[in-house]
Amino acid sequence: MDNQDETCSFIEALYAKYCDDRPVEEIELVQKEPGHRRVTEYIGFDKLMQSLKNVTNLQHINLANARISSCGTLDTLELSHCKINFISFSDASDLESKTNLFPALSWLDLQNNQINDWKSVAELNRLKSLRTLILKRNPIYDMNQYYYNFNHVISRIGNVTTLDREPVTEALRKDGEKYYLKTIYPEYLKKSDSKERKSFLEENPRIHQLIDKLGEPVVAVVQTKRDKIKQNFITLKIADTENPDENKRQIQKQVPVSTKVSNLKFILRRLLKIDIGQDFELIISAENYAEEMQDRNDITTYRIEDDHLIKVKRS
Known part of the structure; x- marks a missing residue:
């Protein structure tokens, strides 16, 4: 920089270097072996890993007000093995609104992270163009069987057409959404407290949309x-x-x-x-x-x- 006393944030520096009217084609980070990373770079991105080499427990990425709108053509993002355990888009205010970040992102790899809550999974529904998601090998998958997890993910993220490399057909989605409603609807009926209801809807933001689409499920009354x-x-x-x-x-x-x-x-x-x-x-x-x-x-x-x-x- 011309003025050595002038400072800027890391995101601003990346923006200035790579997103300021410069064509971005592909960035690939390859881990050669545990403890050692090699950067394969097509556009001069070699400084990135040097800046991140001391980051060992990435938990939260906040890109609000980061001026990345010029990177609106980004359609593929690989974030596996990053120890991410929480996802949130602060620019989306209500439950069903979409984020303005990554408007063209259609392919997202989050496998082998530390995501363990359904609220973080539901946040991915805010990505306007997301179609392919890899979420396997996260703790959230350890809580229930594969059939339960698969149906709960696709029901929370309405645009996904491929999950963990398995195609989500129209018939598969319809059956999955019915299964999802049947499993969570009894809990939904119990949430009379406003605070509990708000927390539940943050984890299940599409429930009202699915009820309108499929109708209220018939819930068997469990008798004591x-x-x-x-x-x-x-x-x-x-x-x-x-x-x-x-x-x-x-x-x-x-x-x-x-x-x-x-x-x-x-x-x-x-x-x-x-x-x-x-x-x-x-x-x-x-x-x-x-x-x-x-x-x-x-x-x-x-x-x-x-x-x-x-x-x-x-x-």
Whole structure:
């Protein structure tokens, strides 16, 4: 530089050297063996590795306001083995907006890095022209099986047509997006807190778009043991005012909803210790409702509410 006291950032220096109205054709960095890198250069990029030789744990690249718009023809970027663990485009404000960086980038290699969160994967959806992505051998892939990972990546990045060298056909994408919605939709329904919902949408920015496209998935309701008991059993309040044992004059009994009245009477005869020779009837009793239960019917034949009593009427 003419003025030795004048300084500029590393990005500005690269811009001035390579992107200021100069044709850029190809840059290739080749690692010959562990610990040693050889730079093959077609446009005089030999200074780059010298500038980066002390960088051993690259975690975050921020190119905001870096004046790289003149490099808008860049379509291939190889960033494998760079120890990248986080991706963010700060110039994109809302969930579905695209970044103005790398507008022509269609081929991106991020294999063998340290990406371990779905938010970073979802950020790649902001690249306008991305079609081919290599993401294998990142920790995010270690959390689930290949089928799960593949479908979750293509569902988060809408333009990708090749993932980890596997073509993403229209049919494959449709099936993958259905699978993705089915796996995350129950979690989406649970996010009532605004902070939790915001964090979830940052990881899944296309979920509303996919719901509009495919419809809400049918989610099987997972019943707890309590729910199953409540659905298949009924608790009856039994009143036997003539029972000589005061402790048995009012009891509760839980029985299957499929129980017949005749079987219920058999159970109550034993519980209430009613003599085998004594007949009795069961009467459903409420404030404005009373009905005698017939032996041949199931108990579900009758409208039995929580405040109803079943009275034992001895003959």
